[in-house]
Every structure is written in structure tokens, then in C-alpha cells.
Amino acid sequence: xxxxxxxxxAAFRQExxxxxxxxxxxxxxxxxGRRFEETDRDWSRKLGEAGYAGLTWPREYGxxxxxxxxxxxxxxxxxxAEAPSHLGVxxxxxxxxxxxxxxxxEQKERYLARILIAExxxxxxxxxxxxxxxxxxxxxxxxxRGDHFLVNGQKVWSSFAHIADFCILVGLGLxxxxxxRNLTYVIVDMHAPGVEVRPLVQITGQPEFNEIFLTDxxxxxENLLGEVGGGWQVAMTTLLHERGTLGFAxxxxxxxxxxxxxxLAQDRNVTDPILLDRIAREWxxxxxxxxxxxxxxxxxTKTGIPGPEGSASKLVWSENNQRLTKLALEILGSHAQLTxxxxxxxxxxxxxxxxxxxxxxxxxxxxxxxxxxxxxxxGLPRGR
Amino acid sequence: xxxxxxxxQDDLRSEARAFLEASPSPSMERLAELEWVGILRSGEYTxxxxxxxFEELGRVLYEGPFVLNEVAAQPGxxxxxxxxxxxxxxxxxxxxxxxxxxxxxxARGEPVATVDETLGxxxxxxxxxxxxxxxxxxxxxxxxxxLAIEAVGIGSKVTEMATAYxxxxxxxxKKIGTxxxxxxxIVDAYVAVELARSLAYWAAWCVAVDDEQVDLAVAxxxxxxxxxxxxxxxxxxxxxxxxxxxxxxxxxxxxxxxxWLEGALGYGREHRAxxxxxxxxx
Numbered sequence: 001x002x003x004x005x006x007x008x009x010a011a012f013r014q015e016x017x018x019x020x021x022x023x024x025x026x027x028x029x030x031x032x033g034r035r036f037e038e039t040d041r042d043w044s045r046k047l048g049e050a051g052y053a054g055l056t057w058p059r060e061y062g063x064x065x066x067x068x069x070x071x072x073x074x075x076x077x078x079x080x081a082e083a084p085s086h087l088g089v090x091x092x093x094x095x096x097x098x099x100x101x102x103x104x105x106e107q108k109e110r111y112l113a114r115i116l117i118a119e120x121x122x123x124x125x126x127x128x129x130x131x132x133x134x135x136x137x138x139x140x141x142x143x144x145r146g147d148h149f150l151v152n153g154q155k156v157w158s159s160f161a162h163i164a165d166f167c168i169l170v171g172l173g174l175x176x177x178x179x180x181r182n183l184t185y186v187i188v189d190m191h192a193p194g195v196e197v198r199p200l201v202q203i204t205g206q207p208e209f210n211e212i213f214l215t216d217x218x219x220x221x222e223n224l225l226g227e228v229g230g231g232w233q234v235a236m237t238t239l240l241h242e243r244g245t246l247g248f249a250x251x252x253x254x255x256x257x258x259x260x261x262x263x264l265a266q267d268r269n270v271t272d273p274i275l276l277d278r279i280a281r282e283w284x285x286x287x288x289x290x291x292x293x294x295x296x297x298x299x300x301t302k303t304g305i306p307g308p309e310g311s312a313s314k315l316v317w318s319e320n321n322q323r324l325t326k327l328a329l330e331i332l333g334s335h336a337q338l339t340x341x342x343x344x345x346x347x348x349x350x351x352x353x354x355x356x357x358x359x360x361x362x363x364x365x366x367x368x369x370x371x372x373x374x375x376x377x378x379g380l381p382r383g384r
Numbered sequence: 385x386x387x388x389x390x391x392x393q394d395d396l397r398s399e400a401r402a403f404l405e406a407s408p409s410p411s412m413e414r415l416a417e418l419e420w421v422g423i424l425r426s427g428e429y430t431x432x433x434x435x436x437x438f439e440e441l442g443r444v445l446y447e448g449p450f451v452l453n454e455v456a457a458q459p460g461x462x463x464x465x466x467x468x469x470x471x472x473x474x475x476x477x478x479x480x481x482x483x484x485x486x487x488x489x490x491a492r493g494e495p496v497a498t499v500d501e502t503l504g505x506x507x508x509x510x511x512x513x514x515x516x517x518x519x520x521x522x523x524x525x526x527x528x529x530x531l532a533i534e535a536v537g538i539g540s541k542v543t544e545m546a547t548a549y550x551x552x553x554x555x556x557x558k559k560i561g562t563x564x565x566x567x568x569x570i571v572d573a574y575v576a577v578e579l580a581r582s583l584a585y586w587a588a589w590c591v592a593v594d595d596e597q598v599d600l601a602v603a604x605x606x607x608x609x610x611x612x613x614x615x616x617x618x619x620x621x622x623x624x625x626x627x628x629x630x631x632x633x634x635x636x637x638x639x640x641x642x643x644w645l646e647g648a649l650g651y652g653r654e655h656r657a658x659x660x661x662x663x664x665x666x
Binding site for chain 1: 386389432547551559561564571572579581583585592593595653657659661663664
């Protein structure tokens with residue numbers, strides 16, 4: 001056991017630190033945690049060109065073929081500088097790994113490299129109004145018409161859809177087959193006729209995600225991932241990667257939040273022992289998450305596939321972030337109502353606290369994640 | 385960055401587990417034969433090797449002075465205990481006692497009745513003022529890390545017991561582990577123990593290499609691990625229903641040990657106060 005950087009890791013950390021200092025645009029530097037997509041596009045391209053976007057992707061697909069420890073270091077340094085992450089998070093974290101696992105040589109050639117340099121942005125079309133946690137209940141029709149698929153239906157909670165070029169979409173391909181054998185997984189061109197995107201304004205007032213309406217959208221047959229009716233297996237690859245590599249990113253963003261919380265407490269001269277106790281607890285929880293991620297890095301390094309432990313990291317992080325942001329509001333006291341220019345740090349904490357309510361819902365609700373840990377980690381009998 | 389035990393340490397764990405399952409509270413003589421006694425003073429092993437043993441001892445609710453003897457790390461062949469918060473565990477079973485003023489005394493005093501009947505707590509009669517080896521901050525760090533590791537062993541064991549029980553027990557025609565009110569509570573206990581495990585191993589590593597964050601690490605690990613162990617015991621007792629509340633079932637003994645660990649060298653809030661002071665000062 002050695003929790004220090006090796007010489008090689010320390011050198012990589014230094015390299016990343018220098019890259020960020022030299023390349024992070026000022027517009028991205030001053031943001032308060034909200035999304036400003038357009039200003040980040042150039043930054044994302046630079047990350048891709050420098051090889052930081054697909055750090056752990058194989059070299060043959062434009063990645064750097066670096067060990068997972070580099071991914072962890074990169075994310076830590078990004079968070080340390082409070083730099084925005086790559087715009088193509090869904091492409092890099094979900095669509096890309098799914099295409100690498102299931103795609104044809106043509107699909108790999110067509111899509112992968114452009115994800116990394118943010119030339120094409122991806123979104124995810126999984127959830128529907130009547131199929132949230134229960135993905136297998138998806139009802140968007142993906143009709144097999146021989147040379148193409150005809151897609152009709154509606155998807156929701158789709159981040160980046162308003163700027164996306166492609167969507168990984170799961171729908172009902174074989175309506176007569178039983179659950180888990182009836183789904184089809186396709187790549188949808190977001191600029192195709194019949195695709196309509198409507199922003200959904202969130203609890204924060206920001207339209208961070210969208211609804212996607214699909215009306216007679218023609219999807220070429222070459223955009224199929226896996227088999228017709230084999231969409232469930234493909235979707236599981238996507239979700240495994242969604243939660244698996246997320247842990248480091250989450251710990252890194254939590255580190256920023258804890259640092260800001262401590263600064264807030266210093267600014268406000270917090271001396272109340274109850275508040276101090278809770279601040280210390282958040283710092284401890286952050287260390288616990290960080291070192292748990294380091295432990296699961298070993299599993300990942302050995303197998304190359306993220307283990308179900310990622311579900312536990314996401315579960316813990318979401319609840320930490322909700323507790324921490326509320327604590328910040330409590331420290332602000334009556335000023336917790338003041339926002340947008342009038343408040344402390346331009347309403348940073350007010351925004352973060354409201355945004356955090358989504359953390360226990362997005363990318364697997366806490367209830368679903370507890371089921372996953374119960375069944376796949378602890379081996380408890382299945383309830384469904 | 386390599387956060388895993390070595391293959392040799394994994395072997396040590398397997399051997400220790402097999403041995404302790406057969407004899408959960410071996411004598412100091414037996415542990416000396418196994419060359420566990422003096423492991424920290426041998427120079428051949430680090431605190432991480434000792435941590436492997438401490439965790440396995442926690443899992444079987446070991447009842448002797450071995451852990452404190454190793455943490456005290458005093459020269460000679462006598463067995464030592466350490467005075468903790470005014471009381472000396474295993475007073476009747478040791479020859480000498482290390483006190484926080486770093487004096488060495490003869491193990492003489494009055495036993496006291498305790499909730500955890502396996503602690504052998506006693507009140508030390510003031511005697512002897514020989515200087516002991518080392519410094520109290522060093523001993524305290526090792527002790528906090530060892531208590532954290534022991535708590536992880538307990539938390540982990542009782543969570544496994546809960547998982548096994550609810551996977552067998554049926555009510556309303558179904559295994560009770562299929563009910564989310566049961567399974568989610570066990571998941572929360574499991575997650576708390578695993579997070580605490582990461583902190584405890586981090587703390588043990590910090591002690592082993594004398595890392596600059598060692599004081600923060602041991603405070604974080606001890607407070608979190610002891611609280612996680614208590615949560616895990618309470619969750620396990622609840623999941624077991626009536627049987628978990630009986631004297632006959634081993635759970636209450638784990639619970640009482642966890643409660644002792646939670647208070648030993650200060651409850652969580654005392655450590656968090658230290659941590660907060662350090663964080664806000666920097």
C-alpha cells in the first residue's frame with residue numbers, strides 16, 4: 001500500500017496542472033458552477049487534442065491508453081483548478097465505451113475520435129415519461145423497416161440534447177417478445193427530420209436538460225448497436241460505465257465543495273460547535289469517498305470493468321452533496337435567500353443546494369442504487 | 385498510488401482468519417508462538433501488517449490484551465496495557481500499564497463492572513513512575529488507528545451476519561431480505577462500514593509511513609469507524625428481530641464492544657472538533 005503518487009504519477013500530475021494553467025479560458029474560470037456550454041466547447045476541444053479526454057480509451061480509438069490512476073489524477077487536477085469538465089461527458093463516459101464494446105468497425109471509425117475533440121456532442125435517450133427507473137418498460141417504438149428503423153416516441157431528462165449531434169437511444173424493438181428481450185439500441189442523428197428538442201426548466205431555473213420528441217424518425221440500419229431485441233445488454237454496458245467511472249469525478253467535485261465550505265466558514269467566522277462538527281463531518285466523508293475510490297481503482301485496474309462499488313460511491317456522494325449544500329445555507333443564515341448578484345458568492349450555494357436535489361435522482365435513483373448494492377454486492381435475494 | 389494490501393499481507397489475513405475462527409481468544413503465549421507478539425517492534429513488519437491482525441481480531445471479538453500490548457510497543461517480554469480515559473483494559477491479564485503521561489506502572493488496581501464484560505477494565509492504583517519508551521502522541525495515533533481497524537472488523541462481521549440471516553429467514557412467504565425496508569437498511573450499514581474501512585486503512589498507512597496528515601487521518605478514521613460499527617450492530621440486531629435481542633445470540637457482545645470503541649479516546653464529536661479547528665485554521 002502506498003497512497004502517494006509514484007514518480008511517474010507525480011510527473012503526470014504536474015503536466016496536467018501546467019496544461020490547465022496555460023489553456024483554461026478565462027470565461028470558464030469565473031463561472032460559479034452553472035453550465036455555460038458554448039464557452040466550454042473550445043476548452044473541451046483542447047482537452048481532446050491534448051489526449052486528456054479519452055485518457056483510458058485504447059489508443060486504436062484515439063484514446064491515450066493510460067492507466068486509470070491517470071484518469072483519477074486528471075479529474076483531481078481539473079477540480080483543483082475548478083475547471084469545467086469536457087462537454088462530451090456522455091460521449092466519453094457512456095456512448096464511447098458502449099460503441100467500443102458493441103460497435104462495428106465502421107461505427108468505431110465514424111464516431112469515437114470526434115467524441116474526444118468535442119466535434120460531436122452526445123446525449124442519452126433512455127428515460128421516458130412512463131419508464132424512469134424501470135428502463136425495461138421503455139415504449140418508444142424502434143420499428144425494423146429493413147434498411148432503416150422508424151422511431152416514434154418521447155424521451156425525457158436528457159442533458160445536452162439541445163446541443164447534441166447524436167443520441168444513444170433505447171426503445172421497444174420487438175413488442176411481442178418478453179421483457180429484457182424486446183429492446184433495441186440505436187444511434188440517432190439529432191439533426192434528422194422528426195427530432196424535436198424542448199428544454200425543461202429545472203428547480204434551479206436553469207434549462208439543463210430536455211425532452212426529446214421523435215416523430216417518424218428514420219434511423220439507418222448501420223446505426224444499430226448490438227442485435228435487434230438485444231438492447232438491454234447494450235444498455236447495461238452504458239449504465240455500468242455511467243456509474244463506474246463516475247466515482248472519481250464525483251469525489252473531485254465534492255472536494256471543491258468542501259474547500260468552498262471551509263472558506264465560507266472562515267469568511268463568516270463560524271464558531272458554533274454544532275456547525276463546526278458538521279463541517280468536519282463533511283470533510284471526513286470526502287476523505288472516505290476519495291479513499292474508497294482509490295481502493296476500487298485496484299479492481300478497475302485488474303479487470304478493466306468498473307465493479308458495482310461505483311453504485312455505492314454515487315449513492316454516498318449524492319447524499320453528501322445534499323447535506324453539505326444545506327449546511328452552507330445554514331451558515332449563510334438570513335442571507336441564504338439572497339441570490340444572483342445580491343448574495344454571497346453570486347448565489348453559488350443557493351444554486352448548488354437546489355441542484356443537489358437532482359443528485360439522488362439522476363444516473364440511478366438512490367432507491368435503485370440501494371437495490372443494486374443489495375443484490376449485486378451483498379448478494380441479498382432479489383425482490384423483483 | 386497503490387491502495388491494496390500486498391499478497392503477503394493477504395496471506396497473513398487468510399492464516400489469521402482460519403486460526404481465529406478455530407480459537408477466537410488465544411493466549412498471549414500462543415500469540416507469541418505465532419510471532420504475532422512484538423510484530424511492531426520486530427522491524428520486519430509495518431503497522432499495516434499489524435492492522436491486518438487487529439481487523440481479524442475485531443471480527444472474532446478477541447478478548448485479550450494483544451492489541452494494546454502492540455500499540456504500547458514497549459521493550460521487554462512483559463505484557464502491557466494502556467490506560468484509556470482513566471481505565472485500564474485487561475488490567476488483571478497484564479504485567480505493566482502505560483499511562484498517557486508516558487509512565488510505566490505495575491498492573492495493580494481495582495476491577496470495575498462494565499457493560500462489555502470482556503474488557504476486564506480496572507482502575508489503576510498509582511504506583512511507579514518509570515519513564516516509558518516513546519511519546520504519547522505516537523501511542524495515541526497508533527491506538528486511534530487500531531481502534532478504528534478493530535471497529536471495521538466488527539462492523540463488517542455483523543453486517544455479514546445480517547445479510548446471511550435475512551437471506552434465510554422467511555415471513556409472509558418471502559425471504560425478508562427481499563423487503564427493501566430491510567435490505568436498504570443493511571446496504572446503508574454496509575456502505576458506512578466500507579467507507580470507514582477506507583479511512584481506517586488510510587489512517588493505518590499514515591501511521592506506518594508517518595505521513596503529514598496522520599493526525600487528521602486517525603481522528604477521522606476512529607470517529608467514523610466506531611460510529612459505523614455501532615450503526616452496523618444496531619442494524620443487524622434490528623434485522624435479526626427478537627433473536628438478535630437475546631443474551632444467547634452473539635450480537636449483543638459485538639454491540640457492547642462497538643459502544644466501548646465509540647467512546648474510547650473520545651466520542652466522534654471530540655475528534656471532529658479537533659478536525660474542524662485544524663481545517664479552519666489553515
